[in-house]
Amino acid sequence: MSTPLLLAQLLDDAAVFPPGSATLPDAVAAHREHRRAWYAPLVGPLLVPASQLPDLGPLLAEGEELSVGVIADGPAAGCFAPPPAGVRTVQVEAAMARRGEDPSPALHDFLQRVRDGGVRGYAEIPLAWGLLAALDVLADARGTGLPVAAKFRTGGLAAELFPTPMELAAVIIACHERELPFKLTAGLHHAIRHTDPETGFTHHGFLNVLAAACAAAEGAEVTEVAGLLATTQPLTLIEAVRSRRTRRRPLWIGFGTCSIPEPLEDLQKLGLLDGRG
Numbered sequence: 001m002s003t004p005l006l007l008a009q010l011l012d013d014a015a016v017f018p019p020g021s022a023t024l025p026d027a028v029a030a031h032r033e034h035r036r037a038w039y040a041p042l043v044g045p046l047l048v049p050a051s052q053l054p055d056l057g058p059l060l061a062e063g064e065e066l067s068v069g070v071i072a073d074g075p076a077a078g079c080f081a082p083p084p085a086g087v088r089t090v091q092v093e094a095a096m097a098r099r100g101e102d103p104s105p106a107l108h109d110f111l112q113r114v115r116d117g118g119v120r121g122y123a124e125i126p127l128a129w130g131l132l133a134a135l136d137v138l139a140d141a142r143g144t145g146l147p148v149a150a151k152f153r154t155g156g157l158a159a160e161l162f163p164t165p166m167e168l169a170a171v172i173i174a175c176h177e178r179e180l181p182f183k184l185t186a187g188l189h190h191a192i193r194h195t196d197p198e199t200g201f202t203h204h205g206f207l208n209v210l211a212a213a214c215a216a217a218e219g220a221e222v223t224e225v226a227g228l229l230a231t232t233q234p235l236t237l238i239e240a241v242r243s244r245r246t247r248r249r250p251l252w253i254g255f256g257t258c259s260i261p262e263p264l265e266d267l268q269k270l271g272l273l274d275g276r277g
Contacts, residue, residue, distance in 0.1 A: 155187015
């Protein structure tokens with residue numbers, strides 16, 4: 001079975017980032033295999049820290065081309081450095097502020113760099129004070145033709161980094177009201193909402209997010225969207241996704257995962273992917 005349009009390029013390959021933390025050579029080798037696999041349409045670009053971008057060149061075979069997303073691990077300007085031969089930067093991502101800080105100054109600088117660089121930019125906005133104003137700025141910039149979108153963190157090493165279903169639902173609704181694409185990062189390890197037995201943290205499920213994004217695009221209220229994010233009932237989510245499988249994802253671009261096999265296995269177990277080529 002071919003990858004449904006609804007799931008196309010859902011997974012950015014974040015193998016080098018925690019908790020996977022693969023070495024760059026291992027990540028490039030694994031990404032090469034993902035791109036050759038039957039599930040290749042499910043996989044987006046390899047994500048690399050800006051500081052490691054120059055190290056990619058020697059890892060490529062002669063004539064090989066590699067599409068990457070560059071993540072700021074220092075000043076945002078580092079994302080826009082020219083890549084080595086054979087490497088194509090298809091997107092850049094940078095955090096605009098820490099929680100409690102005003103994201104506006106960094107956001108305006110980032111937008112100018114995206115404008116000058118001509119590459120798609122994802123501005124990571126904290127789910128805190130200044131969020132809606134930042135989304136307005138991004139939406140206005142996108143309205144002028146600038147290839148920008150929002151990025152939100154849905155997990156991490158502390159409980160407060162996991163937004164509640166209502167908080168995430170409000171953000172999804174806010175993006176749909178502004179026709180603003182968004183991507184997510186951190187915490188989306190499995191398809192269905194669950195509690196990690198080791199940390200006690202409750203993680204959002206990526207299938208929950210997909211169903212919620214679809215519902216928001218069809219005019220659902222925030223409480224209904226939050227309900228889809230909060231449910232742990234697989235059948236509810238499977239039906240919501242299966243009935244829309246031939247459509248494009250509405251505004252949710254996807255998410256970075258340090259393990260492509262984990263979400264792939266979940267999708268197969270749930271009957272949403274069953275192909276072998």
